[in-house]
Amino acid sequence: xxxxxxxxxxxxxxxxxxxxxxxxxxxxxxxxxxxxxxxxxxxxxxxxxxxxxxxxxxxxxxxxxxxxxxxxxxxxxxxxxxxxxxxxxxxxxxxxxxxxxxxxxxxxxxxxxxxxxxxxxxxxxxxxxxxxxxxxxxxxxxxxxxxxxxxxxxxxxxxxxxxxxxxxxxxxxxxxxxxxxxxxxxxxxxxxxxxxxxxxxxxxxxxxxxxxxxxxxxxxxxxxxxxxxxxxxxxxxxxxxxxxxxxxxxxxxxxxxxxxxxxxxxxxxxxxxxxxxxxxxxxxxxxxxxxxxxxxxxxxxxxxxxxxxxxxxxxxxxxxxxxxxxxxxxxxxxxxxxxxxxxxxxxxxxxxxxxxxxxxxxxxxxxxxxxxxxxxxxxxxxxxxxxxxxxxxxxxxxxxxxxxxxxxxxxxxxxxxxxxxxxxxxxxxxxxxxxxxxxxxxxxxxxxxxxxxxxxxxxxxxxxxxxxxxxxxxxxxxxxxxxxxxxxxxxxxxxxxxxxxxxxxxxxxxxxxxxxxxxxxxxxxxxxxxxxxxxxxxxxxxxxxxxxxxxxxxxxxxxxxxxxxxxxxxxxxxxxxxxxxxxxxxxxxxxxxxxxxxxxxxxxxxxxxxxxxxxxxxxxxxxxxxxxxxxxxxxxxxxxxxxxxxxxxxxxxxxxxxxxxxxxxxxxxxxxxxxxxxxxxxxxxxxxxxxxxxxxxxxxxxxxxxxxxxxxxxxxxxxxxxxxxxxxxxxxxxxxxxxxxxxxxxxxxxxxxxxxxxxxxxxxxxxxxxxxxxxxxxxxxxxxxxxxxxxxxxxxxxxxxxxxxxxxxxxxxxxxxxxxxxxxxxxxxxxxxxxxxxx
Numbered sequence: 001x002x003x004x005x006x007x008x009x010x011x012x013x014x015x016x017x018x019x020x021x022x023x024x025x026x027x028x029x030x031x032x033x034x035x036x037x038x039x040x041x042x043x044x045x046x047x048x049x050x051x052x053x054x055x056x057x058x059x060x061x062x063x064x065x066x067x068x069x070x071x072x073x074x075x076x077x078x079x080x081x082x083x084x085x086x087x088x089x090x091x092x093x094x095x096x097x098x099x100x101x102x103x104x105x106x107x108x109x110x111x112x113x114x115x116x117x118x119x120x121x122x123x124x125x126x127x128x129x130x131x132x133x134x135x136x137x138x139x140x141x142x143x144x145x146x147x148x149x150x151x152x153x154x155x156x157x158x159x160x161x162x163x164x165x166x167x168x169x170x171x172x173x174x175x176x177x178x179x180x181x182x183x184x185x186x187x188x189x190x191x192x193x194x195x196x197x198x199x200x201x202x203x204x205x206x207x208x209x210x211x212x213x214x215x216x217x218x219x220x221x222x223x224x225x226x227x228x229x230x231x232x233x234x235x236x237x238x239x240x241x242x243x244x245x246x247x248x249x250x251x252x253x254x255x256x257x258x259x260x261x262x263x264x265x266x267x268x269x270x271x272x273x274x275x276x277x278x279x280x281x282x283x284x285x286x287x288x289x290x291x292x293x294x295x296x297x298x299x300x301x302x303x304x305x306x307x308x309x310x311x312x313x314x315x316x317x318x319x320x321x322x323x324x325x326x327x328x329x330x331x332x333x334x335x336x337x338x339x340x341x342x343x344x345x346x347x348x349x350x351x352x353x354x355x356x357x358x359x360x361x362x363x364x365x366x367x368x369x370x371x372x373x374x375x376x377x378x379x380x381x382x383x384x385x386x387x388x389x390x391x392x393x394x395x396x397x398x399x400x401x402x403x404x405x406x407x408x409x410x411x412x413x414x415x416x417x418x419x420x421x422x423x424x425x426x427x428x429x430x431x432x433x434x435x436x437x438x439x440x441x442x443x444x445x446x447x448x449x450x451x452x453x454x455x456x457x458x459x460x461x462x463x464x465x466x467x468x469x470x471x472x473x474x475x476x477x478x479x480x481x482x483x484x485x486x487x488x489x490x491x492x493x494x495x496x497x498x499x500x501x502x503x504x505x506x507x508x509x510x511x512x513x514x515x516x517x518x519x520x521x522x523x524x525x526x527x528x529x530x531x532x533x534x535x536x537x538x539x540x541x542x543x544x545x546x547x548x549x550x551x552x553x554x555x556x557x558x559x560x561x562x563x564x565x566x567x568x569x570x571x572x573x574x575x576x577x578x579x580x581x582x583x584x585x586x587x588x589x590x591x592x593x594x595x596x597x598x599x600x601x602x603x604x605x606x607x608x609x610x611x612x613x614x615x616x617x618x619x620x621x622x623x624x625x626x627x628x629x630x631x632x633x634x635x636x637x638x639x640x641x642x643x644x645x646x647x648x649x650x651x652x653x654x655x656x657x658x659x660x661x662x663x664x665x666x667x668x669x670x671x672x673x674x675x676x677x678x679x680x681x682x683x684x685x686x687x688x689x690x691x692x693x694x695x696x697x698x699x700x701x702x703x704x705x706x707x708x709x710x711x712x713x714x715x716x717x718x719x720x721x722x723x724x725x726x727x728x729x730x731x732x733x734x735x736x737x738x739x740x741x742x743x744x745x746x747x748x749x750x751x752x753x754x755x756x757x758x759x760x761x762x763x764x765x766x767x768x769x770x771x772x773x774x775x776x777x778x779x780x781x782x783x784x785x786x787x788x789x790x791x792x793x794x795x796x797x798x799x800x801x802x803x804x805x806x807x808x809x810x811x812x813x814x815x816x817x818x819x820x821x822x823x824x825x826x827x828x829x830x831x832x833x834x835x836x837x838x839x
Contacts, residue, residue, distance in 0.1 A: 024042070024044065026043055026045055026046065034058070036059045037060050038060055041062070042065070044094050045073060045094070047071060049072070050075075051073065051108075057073075057077070058080045062089070065091045065092070066092055066094035072100040072101065075105065077108060079102070079109070079110045081110075081111065081113065083112075083114030085136065089116070090116045091117045092116070098120050101121055101122035101123055101124065102122065104125065104127060104130035105127050106128035106130060107129055108131070109130070112133065114136045117137065117138070117140070118141045119141050122144050125144070127149050130151045131154075132146075132151060134155055134158050136158065140159070142163045145160040145166045146166075155177065155179070158181070159180075159183070160180065160183075160188070161183050162185065163185045164187070167188070167189045169194060170191075170193060171193045173196065174196050175197050175198070176199075176200055177189060180204070182203060184208065184209075186211075187211045188208040188211065189212075190211070191213075194218045194221075196220040197215065198223070198224075199213055205225050205227045206229050210230075210255065211230070212234060213234050213235070214234075214237070215234075218239045224248060228250070228253065229253070231254070231256070232257040232258060232259075233259045233260055235260075236260075237261075237286075241266075242265050242267075242268040244268075244269040246270075249275040250279060251279070252278040252279065255280065257280075257284035257310070258279040258280040258282060258308070259279040259302070261284040262284070263288070263289055264287060267290045270297055276302065277298070280304060281303070281304050282298050282305065283307050283308070285309055285310070286309070286314070287316075287334050288314025289314075289318070295321075307329065309329065309330040309334060309350075310332045313335035313337050314337060318341075319345060320344045322348050328349070328350045329353070330353060333357050334358045336360050336361060340363075341365070342363070342365070343365045343367075345367075346369050348375075351378065352377070352385070353378075353379045354379070355384065357386060360388065361390045362394075364387070364393070364396075365397075368400055370399060374397075374401070375400070376400065376408075383404050384406070386405035386410050387405075387408065388410040390415055391414050394415075395415065395416070395418070396417075398418075400423070402425075403424070406428045407427065407428065407431075409424070409431045411431070411432065411434065413434070419447055420444065420447070422447045423447070424456075428455075430476065432457075432458045434460050434461060435461045437462070438463065445472075450473075450475045451474075455478050456479045456496075456499070461483075463486045463487050464488075465488065473496050474496070474499065475500070477501040478505045479502070480494070481507070482504075482509045483507045484507070488512035490512075492517045496518065497522050503525065504528070505527075505528035505529070506528070506530075507556050508532035510562060512535060514535060514539040514541055520542050524547045526541055530553065534562030535551075535565065537563075543568065548572070549569065550571065551567070552572055555578070557579075557580045559605065560583055563586040563587070564586070564591060565588050566589065566590035566591045568590075570594050572594045572595075573596060573623070574599065575599060576600050576601065576629075578604070579602070579606065579607055581635075582605055583605040586609075589643075592621065593618075595649070597622075597624055600629035600649075602634065603631070603637045603638075603639060604634050604637050605638070607631070607639045609644050612643065613643065615813055617644060617645055617666075618644045619647075620646045620649070621647050622648040630650055630652055630654050630672075633653070633655045634656050634657065634658055635657055638660065639660025640661050641663070645665065647667070648668075649671070650671045652675075652692070655675070656677050656678045657678045658680055659680060659681040662687055663685045663686050663712065664687065664712055667695070668692065669691045671693045673696060674689075674695070674696045676704045678701070678702065679700070679702060680698075681704060682705070684696065684705065684714060685712045685714065686708070686712020687712075688714070689723070690717050691719065693720045695724055695758065697722070698724075699728055703731050703733060707736045709737060714738040716757075717740065717741030717758060718741060719758050722759045722760065723760055724764050724766070725760075725764075726764050732765055739757075739770040743772050744771075746769065748761075757769075772836050778828070778831055779791050781794040787831045791832075792828075794811050794812070795825075798811050799812060799824075801819060802819040803819075
């Protein structure tokens with residue numbers, strides 16, 4: 001018995017020793033008043049604990065309350081935790097997962113002194129009319145130190161440290177924070193939807209990583225506390241009546257927004273008694289925030305001595321004033337929304353970061369002066385996006401320089417913009433009109449459009465653009481470009497000077513006229529077009545004064561219908577133009593089209609190239625030393641090639657499932673004069689095919705018709721490999737009544753071994769052939785088969801004429817030099833007396 005008593009006595013002593021007590025678990029409702037004593041430490045909240053209305057939980061000094069992961073103490077009644085400085089009360093987690101903390105509902109009471117609240121989602125949360133008092137407490141390492149939703153706590157001196165948000169107050173009125181230490185949190189103090197919240201000068205707010213103090217959707221916020229050594233010192237977001245911020249030290253805040261960040265918060269003033277130094281920025285603003293012109297913004301002492309504009313969207317109205325030596329640096333896309341407006345004062349320099357835009361959906365007024373212009377430029381080496389104006393916006397820009405943007409101005413769907421005395425330079429495109437109808441002639445002679453990399457002015461999908469602009473467009477890539485436009489009308493009174501690609505480019509925009517009042521000089525090309533652009537015959541296209549005095553033809557597919565007139569200028573194909581399925585292009589007599597290496601003209605619709613019976617044939621030829629690709633006809637396209645010269649191509653004419661008519665034309669020095677594939681059946685009549693590798697080459701069920709008749713015998717002579725070659729044994733080609741370069745007919749090893757004309761392959765019906773020495777009887781004017789006195793009378797009537805380029809046709813102008821002289825008489829005399837001319 002004595003021995004057992006000794007053991008019981010020893011066990012009692014051990015249980016009473018500090019640190020050796022057995023843990024006390026808590027869960028569920030506390031039915032009556034209860035005291036938690038340190039002798040029962042630790043008190044573990046194993047499941048949610050509820051303090052009902054009318055019940056008081058008292059927690060004695062020295063108690064340690066531990067929360068299992070995500071567990072609460074819900075309070076409808078009262079919790080008293082009267083710790084003392086030498087024996088604090090601790091609320092902390094029990095597991096690796098944080099607890100949820102202390103949660104006070106409407107009508108509840110919480111009184112905490114000398115407590116530590118840590119490692120919970122809420123150190124303390126108060127809702128509605130809960131009466132929570134905190135004094136000499138440390139709230140640390142929580143998601144929220146204190147979270148008050150319509151709950152204004154009573155705060156003695158407390159420390160909020162290491163929390164996500166130290167002190168969060170939502171929907172409270174006339175609440176002042178004083179005598180708190182707010183440090184090392186992500187956000188120190190966050191007021192949300194509060195009226196006249198105040199942070200007074202007695203607080204210590206330092207080393208908060210993201211925001212020292214944040215006001216969001218607040219009215220009449222006030223702050224007098226110093227905020228130092230953090231991310232952003234003070235942040236106002238969507239606030240009203242901010243007023244004057246003064247007598248504040250904002251020092252060494254090195255986050256992305258620096259000392260002070262104002263976003264969508266209207267007009268505010270930085271007073272003259274602030275100390276703002278050592279910050280990344282002295283001031284950051286977003287859309288809808290406007291520093292008053294009287295603000296004192298330091299121009300030195302911070303890392304970037306400028307106003308940072310973070311972008312965003314706002315419908316507020318305000319001004320960006322000019323502050324000496326302080327630019328605005330726009331780092332995010334900025335939108336001026338309806339019914340807002342932004343006015344930029346004279347002398348302001350706005351620097352915009354790479355690829356960022358200023359979007360104007362309401363109004364922008366940027367009125368500089370000649371002495372104090374406004375500058376929109378890039379922030380660093382990369383281009384910014386530009387000023388983009390939308391339908392319904394009304395804006396005025398004067399004495400502005402807009403430079404280093406993708407599009408200096410982008411006008412989308414008929415905005416109302418007025419420009420005067422503005423300079424557009426070093427942009428990709430100076431001014432870009434998109435989906436505009438009758439865009440206003442906003443660019444007058446007071447503006448300067450120079451040194452823009454790609455386009456001076458660009459119109460895309462616009463109708464009836466008015467470009468009688470009286471403006472100089474110089475030193476750009478292309479001066480003016482029209483793409484997919486309609487009703488261009490007359491382009492006149494424009495100076496297009498020294499543009500490195502071309503003066504004017506028109507693509508898929510139908511007919512237009514270049515008026516006589518333009519100055520087009522020093523450009524690489526005076527005009528560029530594609531298969532859907534048709535300069536009127538009355539157009540004044542300069543024949544001199546530009547680096548290449550010709551019309552440049554570029555790629556593009558068009559389904560429009562129109563004509564390319566003869567301007568006594570070559571058309572030069574730089575990139576392949578394509579005539580779409582419903583498109584049609586007519587080329588007038590006298591036109592010469594030169595093709596760069598490997599370029600072609602592709603037809604899915606209709607190509608009509610009909611020279612006249614005089615000297616004005618149409619010429620398709622190479623432009624440089626190497627061969628071009630040819631005229632391509634695809635997919636049942638239609639084509640008329642009459643009195644054309646087609647030379648120096650890989651394929652003079654290439655047809656695939658298409659059957660263009662080719663008549664009275666010369667196909668010379670091509671790899672293939674005519675190449676037929678995939679059921680192609682072109683009719684070739686009265687043509688001369690010479691010096692090609694193959695005059696005609698046929699494959700894949702094609703059946704070209706090369707038969708001569710009274711309308712014209714084909715001359716197939718001097719081709720290097722074959723005059724006609726058929727690679728398809730299932731089809732026989734009709735090539736009768738043609739002249740093969742010799743009266744003996746074409747050469748074939750078995751069917752005509754004595755033939756001395758061009759070679760012909762199997763599966764070509766060439767017999768009968770023209771068996772006399774055939775050449776064109778140039779003097780048979782009346783086409784009666786001989787050259788006799790009736791033709792002499794015609795020639796005599798023309799002899800001595802020098803007006804063949806302007807008057808009626810000169811029958812005797814054989815060498816096409818526009819007069820009828822002795823050289824033409826020699827040609828006529830060589831034919832006189834012939835009776836073997838084909839009818």
